[in-house]
Amino acid sequence: MIRQNKRFTDKTGWRANADRRATWPWRWPNTPAPCASVSLGRRRFLGLVASGAACWSGCRRTNQPQQQADGTGDRRQAPIAATVTVGMIADLVRTIGGPHVHVHQIMGAGTDPHLYKASRDDAAAILRADIVFYNGLLLEGKMSELLEQIGRKKRTVAVAERLPAEVLLSAPDAQGHMDPHVWMDVSLWNRVAEVIAEELADFDPVHADDYRAAAQPLRRELERLHQYGQAMMQCVPAAQRVLITSHDAFRYFGRAYQVEVEAVQGISTESEAGLNRINALVDLIVQRKIQAVFVESSVPRQSIEAILKGAASRGHAVVIGGTLYSDAMGPDGTYEGTYVGMMDHNISTIARHLGCDRVPADGFRGWRGEEAA
Ligand SMILES: [Zn+2]
Secondary structure, eight states: OOOTTOOOOOSSOSOOOTTOOTTOSOOOTTOOOOGGGSOOOHHHHHHHHHHTOTHHHHHOOOSSOOOOSSSSOSOOSSOEEEEESSHHHHHHHHHHHGGGEEEEESSOTTOOTTTOOOOHHHHHHHHHOSEEEEOOTTSSGGGHHHHHHHTTTSEEEEGGGGSOGGGOOBOTTSTTOBOOOGGGSHHHHHHHHHHHHHHHHHHOGGGHHHHHHHHHHHHHHHHHHHHHHHHHHHHSOGGGOEEEESSSOOHHHHHHHTOEEEESSOSSTTSOOOHHHHHHHHHHHHHHTOOEEEEETTSOSHHHHHHHHHHHHTTOOOEEEEEEOSSSOOOTTSGGGSHHHHHHHHHHHHHHHHTOSOOOTTHHHHHHHHHHO
């Protein structure tokens, strides 16, 4: 269940985060030490954010693009500092921002954004940023309050919330909320690429043409990837087009690529898988003779294993068809550590294990090669 405006309840303050990126502390030249050097409780930190006091002037350089004072025009001397929550957004900001944007990514591979608690270093990175990009729609569950408060003080962009309301799916287990997993429909993430390009162009007009030019090939590639997803899922026999995963991150995927989706847990991993739900899925698997279910890189696999056991006890063998990237991309430096690679992996893995026999060995890249030949 997604909780709206969830108040922080633990009393330990900001949790140290083992997943911190090795590049931290990154800092502007000639700037004071980051806020992370100051021990701040969460409550106090939020208070400081609200009042705009303390760290503000010392920790962030500017909220606007830096200008030259020599009268030669609006030339930026250093890259924009962008702090971004999840990899799927960071990848787009890096591609579109190019040399003009330095990206600090908070959540790395395998990190569950629904459960992630910001560390003091994360808070400092957000405070020091010129611009903050995040998904919104409560994806960043435990950080939502902080991000909302920061938005009153500096440029923040909740990319999923910029999509038209009519393309969003409501969250069935959280009344009044929208499903945040919009990147699972590549055509929607293509629109997010445009949102990011226009935000950067507006924030840094000197380089507006560069941002828009960088977005074009990316958007063409995403268009092709979306077509690949449609082609591969259409190749799966209709009766077998049922995708069973750990948590309900694939509803946009299901709508875009016409796959029935079922999940053990709800939209957020905060909810627990109930025995009734597991039994209902075992019934479905046995009745529909489903061959494969899928685990997710950012969600523990116990619930899926309970389903395998349940089906086996009913005399039906179902296998784990592979690990999907739902709420986090693959490791840094790998193909799956990019948005295109992540979605290619998901599309190819699902299609292959649900019964399409035409999935190229190297997925989307092979498909494009076949098309070009
Ligand atoms: Zn999720």
